[in-house]
Amino acid sequence: MSSFRYLSIASLIKDRIKQGIYPEDRKLPSIRALAQELGVSKGTVIRSYEQLEDDGLIRAREKSGFFPLPQHLQRNNSKRPEAILSQQQKDALRPHRVDNKSLGIHIVRSAGRTDQVALGSANPCASFFGVKRLYRILQQQIRKELSELEHGYLSHYQAPPGDPVLCQQVSLQLAERSITTAPEEIIVTNGAQAAITLALQSTTKEGDIVLIQSPCFYGILQCLEALNRKVIEIPQSSDGGPDINILSSVLTEAQAQHWPVKAIVIQPTVHNPSGQSMPLNARKELLTLARQYDLAVIEDDVFAEFSEQSPQLPSLKALDSDNRVLFCSSVSKTLTPKIRIGWLVAGRWHEQCQHFQFVSKMGLPAHTQKALGLWFEAGLMKRHLRQIKRQYHQRQQLFNQAMAHFWPDNIKHISPDGGFLIWIQLPEKMNSLPLYQWAQQQQINITPGPLFSSQGDHQDYIRINFAMFQNQPEYLQAMDKLGKQIRYMTGQ
Incomplete structure (x- = not known):
């Protein structure tokens, strides 16, 4: 090129x-x-x-x-500083298969229950002006299609890459973040996870090894399990993002052992679940390693619009010098997951990804794509982002106040860079799975830490969603109950 x-x-x-x-x-x-x-x-x-x-x-x-x-x-x-690792840590950094399907499905299903206090699943609040406006545009689009149907117009598939208006608008949105891509290079998908699945199908094959950051969003783990890919978990650094020294050591070992490491899946900005963002120098070092070891870099950007950093850190795709980053995103977190629209900029793997999309989906519903394209075209995104970021910041403050009031003092957390998720470390040696099971009985939904690891790590962590949190009795009572149970389980 x-x-x-x-x-x-x-x-x-x-x-x-x-x-x-x-x-x-x-x-x-x-x-x-x-x-x-x-x-x-x-x-x-x-x-x-x-x-x-x-x-x-x-x-x-x-x-x-x-x-x-x-x-x-x-x-x-x-030469990079060599990571000093114990034998146990070295053993954990060997390729292995993912097996958390049963726990993941149970937690995702329980998140849909309407009789629970929703503090678990990573669903956004959908009561904002921008979401309502999108549904009005969608209604107009459906009425238009009904009118066309009455006049005898034939329906057709919206074949990949996607609706031209939507692809054009996504291209313009990305250009504002220094990601230069033509509309025809954007593949519309059924959400960001579908984009990640396409990226993995196109860059790896069964039995290949994929590097992931630990903790890792459980949807990615389930995808890797379904595709029968092996993984190596790279521990997260204290600054955010995978530990670059450990990543370098793993790649050196993989080369020596002839392990088929083909890709890394990474969420560099407002990571789920930790909420941290990877520093700029670490992003550049990761891309240097990817070039050195010829890795595909699959970037999950779904939470990046929430970042509070100013200026916002460039995405890996914006720093990509040789077209090896596959950029995946959607509106599932910024608008609503019910629309199920995402996109993939696949770089050098565009043709393979488009082929997989065509044979597996043929295309996505035309009216939802068109409605979202018109929503972007109306210039609503910036206003919507300002509103939701302001609201989520206020709700995080309310949650922090409730946590300080109801929960033990030895609870630890890092303030997220943005979004509506917070990664909380429970008192030492406490297992979050029994807490999750107890909370289910109390109609409280939280997400236990082991779900974010292919090896059951992060047992003393939980992820909380504060998108809906307010100073209302149901939320305050839930926080009170959780605080008392944590004290009971830790003998405080």
Whole structure:
């Protein structure tokens, strides 16, 4: 692709350095000279030099140009600190299959019960103006289709990639986040999880290994289990995102053992369940490792619009220099999960993903796609996001106040970067599964930590959804009951 020409030029320069054509003690060709030699723009050469500088192969000297780094400095510059791991940790970082289907299905089904206090499932509040406006547009679209039906117009499949208006609007939305993609490169899916499934089907095969961050959204785990992929869980760093040093060590071991590691699934911004966002330098390091080990990077961006960081961190797709990031998102968290519309920007795997979508779905309902496209076209997204972010921030404050009042002092949590989920650590050695089972009997819905691991880890954690939380008796009574039960189970 012409937009990635600078990468091939960077590779050419790297080869010339290795061959001694560009000696260590000699200045590299000037930007102008190399641009003229290769018939490219000066901007392309600048990007090539910057890429090599990021990779630790050359360095810039002020007012002197670029120079190759000596080989011993190249090795030191590229070497990462080796993760110091116990044998138990090393054993946990070996490939294994996922097996949490029964627990996951039980929890998802229980979340749909209307007789419970909803603190568990990651469903947004649907009572906002933007959601109501979307349903009015949907009603108008259905009436239009009924009118067409009465006039004898034939119905048709909305074949992939999707409704043209919706794809155009998603393309414009992504452009505001520095993700440049043409409307025809967007594949409309049945939500973000369907997009992730398509991405996994296209980049991996049965028995391949997929890297995941731990904790990991249980929907991704269920998808990997259904597709019969093996996983390696990379522990989360304290700053958010997978621990890059451990990730590097795992990839080194995988290469030595000839493990078929093909992809990593990552939620870098407002991660579910932790609510944390991955730092910028870690995002760049992850992409460098992906290039080094030729991994597909499947980015789950479904909560990113909630981020409170200003300016917002770039997505992995926005940083993607060689089209290896498959970008998955939807409106299930920002609007409503009932619409079931998501999208996939599949990069170099576009054709495979579109084929899988066609043979498995043929297409999605045209009226919902058209309605969402018209909703975006009406310019409602920014106003809607301002409203829901303000409301969720207020509800988080109410929840924090209730937690401080009703729950023990030794409860720990990290304030999320945005959204409506909070990841809570219970008192030491407490198991959240018995607490979950007790809460079910009390008509209270929470989500236990082991659901977010393929190995049953995070037993002392629960995830809480505060999207609907208010200072109303049913919520305050639920918090009071949970606090008393936690004290009882820990002997406080």
